[in-house]
Every structure is written in structure tokens, then in C-alpha cells.
Amino acid sequence: MAATDPRAAAFDHNDHAMRARCAEAYAELREACPVFHSDAWGGFWVASRHEDVYEVGRDVERFASAPGVMLPPVGHGRPLLPMEADPPEHPEYRRLLLPRFAPNAVAGMEGDVRALARGLVESIADRGEADLYETLCKPLPMLLITSLLGVERDEAFWAWTDALIYGRVDGTPQAAIMAAADSLYAFLAEQVADRRAHPGRDDLISLLLAGDVEGRPYREDEILDLCFFLLIAGLENTAFGIRATLRHLAVEPSVRSAVLADPSLVHNLVEQSLRLYSPVTALCRTATRDTEVNGQPISAGERVLLLFGSANRDPAVFPDADEFHLDRRDGRHVAFGIGPHRCVGSNLARLEMRVAVEETLRLIPDFELAPGPDPGWYAAGRLDIVWDVSGGAE
Amino acid sequence: MRVEVDRTACVGHAQCLAICPAVFASDELGYAVVVGDGTVPPEHEDDAQEAADSCPEQAIGVSR
Numbered sequence: 209m210a211a212t213d214p215r216a217a218a219f220d221h222n223d224h225a226m227r228a229r230c231a232e233a234y235a236e237l238r239e240a241c242p243v244f245h246s247d248a249w250g251g252f253w254v255a256s257r258h259e260d261v262y263e264v265g266r267d268v269e270r271f272a273s274a275p276g277v278m279l280p281p282v283g284h285g286r287p288l289l290p291m292e293a294d295p296p297e298h299p300e301y302r303r304l305l306l307p308r309f310a311p312n313a314v315a316g317m318e319g320d321v322r323a324l325a326r327g328l329v330e331s332i333a334d335r336g337e338a339d340l341y342e343t344l345c346k347p348l349p350m351l352l353i354t355s356l357l358g359v360e361r362d363e364a365f366w367a368w369t370d371a372l373i374y375g376r377v378d379g380t381p382q383a384a385i386m387a388a389a390d391s392l393y394a395f396l397a398e399q400v401a402d403r404r405a406h407p408g409r410d411d412l413i414s415l416l417l418a419g420d421v422e423g424r425p426y427r428e429d430e431i432l433d434l435c436f437f438l439l440i441a442g443l444e445n446t447a448f449g450i451r452a453t454l455r456h457l458a459v460e461p462s463v464r465s466a467v468l469a470d471p472s473l474v475h476n477l478v479e480q481s482l483r484l485y486s487p488v489t490a491l492c493r494t495a496t497r498d499t500e501v502n503g504q505p506i507s508a509g510e511r512v513l514l515l516f517g518s519a520n521r522d523p524a525v526f527p528d529a530d531e532f533h534l535d536r537r538d539g540r541h542v543a544f545g546i547g548p549h550r551c552v553g554s555n556l557a558r559l560e561m562r563v564a565v566e567e568t569l570r571l572i573p574d575f576e577l578a579p580g581p582d583p584g585w586y587a588a589g590r591l592d593i594v595w596d597v598s599g600g601a602e
Numbered sequence: 603m604r605v606e607v608d609r610t611a612c613v614g615h616a617q618c619l620a621i622c623p624a625v626f627a628s629d630e631l632g633y634a635v636v637v638g639d640g641t642v643p644p645e646h647e648d649d650a651q652e653a654a655d656s657c658p659e660q661a662i663g664v665s666r
Contacts, residue, residue, distance in 0.1 A: 266659065302614065306632030311620040539617065539656025548613045550658055555620060
């Protein structure tokens with residue numbers, strides 16, 4: 209495939225048909241045209257090899273995020289903070305959030321996460337069939353992030369978030385996307401006002417009120433943008449990751465048996481799932497000046513897509529990269545991104561994925577996909593499974 | 603075996619703490635520091651190497 213190949217020109221990382229056969233699609237791109245141009249979404253360059261994703265992701269001087277990293281953008285006219293910020297603001301936003309999502313802080317949340325997951329699994333354990341996406345994958349991150357933000361759980365969040373995340377690629381009218389964003393911002397503005405009236409709480413919104421950028425307190429719009437993205441960032445992506453991992457266990461009984469026999473393997477299970485079924489397939493940067501990536505000239509102002517899903521299957525870094533290796537951690541995967549913008553909540557996402565698996569296997573150790581076509585890992589949506597409940601409890 | 607963290611490269615992903623908390627800790631801002639003088643107890647060498655290999659910024663130096 210040459211850089212002018214029509215398959216490259218038509219490349220769209222959001223295309224489910226492409227993602228369903230991404231092992232082959234990504235391999236072709238990495239080998240034949242590692243940095244190529246797509247005409248989709250107004251045109252952008254794509255970095256498909258691990259080394260190039262690594263280089264671009266870490267160089268925040270040459271490649272900016274403030275112009276927007278979502279392709280296509282959410283289109284609600286506000287930045288997703290801290291993801292869509294550059295220095296000097298960006299490290300200042302992170303400085304506030306990092307301690308709250310550090311491994312030791314997240315470890316302290318395990319009991320709460322497990323209680324939530326256990327309750328969700330217990331509610332279906334005697335049914336013998338369930339859609340795990342609606343009963344576990346979606347509600348667990350929602351219950352958790354609303355708890356961290358100190359807001360009441362509200363089913364309207366999902367409608368708003370679905371419109372914002374999926375609406376931009378599935379043809380939802382722009383007016384509906386804007387309405388969802390407006391509703392969410394209005395809700396958050398009420399919450400911020402409440403925290404100002406009642407200071408001293410321990411939730412994330414209260415934390416943001418104390419933030420500053422080099423001594424300047426956060427503006428109201430910064431607080432709202434940070435709240436907005438803290439709320440939505442961990443919902444769909446975490447649900448996707450939990451779903452892909454549970455689906456893998458449903459279709460690979462040998463993997464499920466191995467994890468049941470040696471529960472410590474759940475860590476590798478989560479890492480391999482993240483690597484092969486990366487919830488965030490790609491994010492983009494914008495060149496701040498004329499430059500090049502792996503010999504390909506890039507002009508100032510052009511966008512470069514970091515194809516995390518392909519970098520995570522790059523055999524230059526991961527031997528037998530398209531295989532699920534339960535005996536490997538493969539810690540250099542970039543499922544959470546790379547560089548200063550790498551996901552702040554990665555430790556929490558991992559915890560949710562691990563605990564969701566553990567609590568599922570505890571009560572439903574033997575399950576398989578419900579009859580019918582395999583729903584696949586690459587699209588959010590139903591994950592119908594069945595299991596035997598005739599044996600009685602021991 | 604000794605490890606050191608390049609403070610100019612660390613951006614606080616804290617993966618080293620998650621993998622090998624016996625050798626790595628975080629400062630008050632969430633950036634990685636080594637415990638003690640960076641000498642790795644023999645029983646933690648595998649985990650310390652794994653932490654270095656897994657650092658997203660490749661900010662951990664290992665010497666033997």
C-alpha cells in the first residue's frame with residue numbers, strides 16, 4: 209500500500225468494519241505507509257507505528273493539543289480539559305489531579321469499587337442470562353465517578369454522554385449534541401455553585417475550586433470544563449474496556465479457566481485487553497510548525513492522529529503482537545496514551561476493569577456468549593451471556 | 603541493582619509505584635521518587651526492571 213493508496217486516503221479510525229479486522233488493517237498500514245494521509249474528517253495524517261506515536265505524543269512543543277484532539281471533535285465549542293490544553297495551563301491542571309488518581313490513592317478506593325461491582329453482579333447472578341453491558345459495564349463507572357464528583361447519580365448523564373461521544377460519528381444532529389452539552393454544563397454549574405456555598409467537602413468538584421495556574425485561581429469556565437471532562441472521560445471508555453475483557457473471557461474458556469486457577473493473572477488479563485482492545489483507538493495533535501515524522505513532512509497546522517490501537521499491535525515492541533498473552537504485562541502499551549497527556553485516571557480504570565472481572569468470576573465462574581452472532585469487542589453495546597443456574601448453591 | 607528517576611522526564615504517570623511500590627514512591631505533587639538511595643533489594647529486582655520497562659516516559663534508569 210502506498211501513501212496515496214485509496215485505502216489509506218479513506219482510512220477512518222471510527223469505522224467499526226475496519227476495527228473488526230484491525231489486526232490486518234493496522235499491519236498493512238504499519239508496514240507499507242507508517243505515516244500516511246487520510247481524507248476523512250477534513251484530512252489528517254496518521255502515525256501507526258509505536259515509535260512514531262511515542263515521538264509525537266511526547267513532544268508537546270511540536271504537537272499541540274489545545275486545537276482539539278478528538279477526530280471528529282465533539283463540536284460543543286468548549287475544550288475537554290486537561291486533555292485539550294497546552295503548557296503552561298496543562299501541567300497545572302494535572303498537578304491538582306495527579307495525587308487524587310495516584311496508585312496509592314486509587315488503592316484506597318478498591319473497597320468502594322468492589323462493593324459497587326458486587327452489588328451489580330449479585331443482582332443478576334441467579335438469572336442465568338444477562339446483558340453485561342447494561343447491568344455491569346455501564347453502571348459501574350457511572351456509580352463510581354458520580355460518587356467521586358459528589359453528585360447524585362442521574363440516568364440523564366448517559367443520554368447526554370451518548371449524544372456527545374457517539375453522536376459525533378453516528379449522525380446525531382448537531383443541535384442534539386449541543387443540547388446535551390448545554391444540559392450537562394448547566395447541571396455542573398449548579399454543582400459548582402453548591403460547592404462554593406458549602407466548602408470543605410472531599411469531592412473532585414470541591415478540589416477544583418482550590419486550583420490555580422501559576423498563582424491565578426481557575427476561572428469559572430476552566431472549572432466547568434474540567435468537571436465536564438472528569439465526568440465523561442471515564443464513562444464510555446471504561447465501560448468499553450470492561451465489556452471487551454468480559455467478552456474475551458466468554459469466548460476464550462481457556463483464558464477464563466487460567467484466571468480462575470490463578471487469580472493473580474487478572475492483572476495481565478487487564479493489560480492484554482487494554483493493549484489489544486484499546487478503548488481509545490486514537491487521538492490527534494496539531495503540528496505547531498513545519499516538521500516531519502518518520503521522514504514524512506508535516507506542515508504547521510496539520511493534524512496528526514496517534515493510532516494507539518495500531519501502536520499496541522506493533523511487532524517491533526510486542527512479539528506476536530496480535531495474540532493475547534496472559535503471561536505478559538506488556539507495560540509499554542499506549543492504551544492510555546503517551547506523554548504528558550497520558551490518561552490521569554489510568555489507575556482507576558484498571559481497578560474498575562480488574563474488580564469487574566473478579567466479581568463476575570466470583571459469582572458467575574462459567575459463562576459464554578448467548579446464542580447468536582458474536583457482538584465483537586470493537587463496538588460498545590449489548591454483551592449477552594448465558595450461564596448455568598440449575599446446579600444449586602454449594 | 604540501582605534505579606534512578608529522571609525528574610525532567612517524569613510527568614507523574616506513577617506506573618512504577620503501581621508495579622514496584624517497594625522501590626518507588628511519589629512526592630507531594632505525584633511525581634516519582636526512589637525509596638532510599640535507589641538500591642534495589644534483590645527480591646524486588648524483577649519488579650523494578652518491569653517498572654523501568656513499563657515507564658511511559660522511559661524516565662527510569664537502571665544500573666547493575
